[in-house]
Amino acid sequence: QKEVEQDPGPLSVPEGAIVSLNCTYSNSAFQYFMWYRQYSRKGPELLMYTYSSGNKEDGRFTAQVDKSSKYISLFIRDSQPSDSATYLCAMSEGAQKLVFGQGTRLTINP
Amino acid sequence: DGGITQSPKYLFRKEGQNVTLSCEQNLNHDAMYWYRQDPGQGLRLIYYSQIVNDFQKGDIAEGYSVSREKKESFPLTVTSAQKNPTAFYLCASSISVASYEQYFGPGTRLTVT
Numbered sequence: 001q002k003e004v005e006q007d008p009g010p011l012s013v014p015e016g017a018i019v020s021l022n023c024t025y026s027n028s029a030f031q032y033f034m035w036y037r038q039y040s041r042k043g044p045e046l047l048m049y050t051y052s053s054g055n056k057e058d059g060r061f062t063a064q065v066d067k068s069s070k071y072i073s074l075f076i077r078d079s080q081p082s083d084s085a086t087y088l089c090a091m092s093e094g095a096q097k098l099v100f101g102q103g104t105r106l107t108i109n110p
Numbered sequence: 111d112g113g114i115t116q117s118p119k120y121l122f123r124k125e126g127q128n129v130t131l132s133c134e135q136n137l138n139h140d141a142m143y144w145y146r147q148d149p150g151q152g153l154r155l156i157y158y159s160q161i162v163n164d165f166q167k168g169d170i171a172e173g174y175s176v177s178r179e180k181k182e183s184f185p186l187t188v189t190s191a192q193k194n195p196t197a198f199y200l201c202a203s204s205i206s207v208a209s210y211e212q213y214f215g216p217g218t219r220l221t222v223t
Binding site for chain 1: 114150151152153154155158168200202208210211212213214215216217219
């Protein structure tokens with residue numbers, strides 16, 4: 001079993017829809033949770049970061065962490081075609097190594 | 111412009127040849143990383159370096175080697191011992207190894223035939 005599981009998709013939704021992306025994990029020592037966005041043939045860029053449990057909102061993006069269920073989510077409201085990308089969850093115990101999910105390929109259709 | 115550069119963007123090699131991928135950063139970051147990305151597998155850590163002249167193996171170091179002679183540079187050599195070298199290679203850096211935020215380069219797609 002992988003330490004971090006993420007549904008690879010692909011996921012295709014109409015413009016304006018609410019998108020939910022999820023990851024589950026097995027290591028209860030993870031404390032730092034991140035979402036990276038990767039456009040085709042580019043390097044990933046950090047989108048959201050959350051420490052421990054709770055919610056964090058940034059514009060149309062909301063990150064949620066539920067440590068009791070070992071489950072994290074990224075919600076995208078009012079999705080736009082420019083949100084089409086691969087979204088990678090990543091997490092760490094605190095230093096050094098990030099563990100990445102497989103990435104979910106998202107397409108927003110105009 | 112601060113950032114990470116990787117060159118070349120595309121690289122083709124014959125099986126049995128060693129090949130070196132370049133990674134340079136001007137962010138004054140201490141830590142640097144090499145990842146490999148394959149379809150459906152996410153990013154897997156090959157090597158990382160916390161400081162000049164120091165580096166550690168990641169999860170899939172076999173068949174790869176690195177050096178860190180300068181703070182700005184962290185080249186990765188894919189040796190002929192790497193059984194399946196065709197992949198997208200990403201270099202990243204962070205302020206320190208304790209930082210959660212890693213900045214990625216644009217990647218190099220290596221194809222070995």
